[in-house]
Amino acid sequence: MFIGKVIGNVVCTQKDESLQGLKLLVIQPLNDKLTPKGKPIIAIDTIRQAGEGDLVYLAKSKESSLPLTKELTASDAGILGIIEHYNIKKLEE
DSSP: OEEEEEEEEEOOSSOOGGGTTOOEEEEEEEOTTSOBOSOOEEEEETTSOOOTTOEEEEEEGGGGGTTSSSSOOOOSEEEEEEOSOOOOOOOOO
């Protein structure tokens, strides 16, 4: 799993049948300090509640579509939850 921020949405007039009725969002992956890490990706909103500006946690590949009831879904990433609070405790060296 990894953390990201919703920075936009995707509107499609044509898409794979397995994606019908699913919301697609543009996600900026983030590192532990919540700064951008890599290029933005497209993810399925499997919880159907995420929106622009939300901090979310995601899964990649096959795990990304496990919350969906469909057997096969064309997906590289899926939103599994919205993060309400994020805290990292600094480990003593």
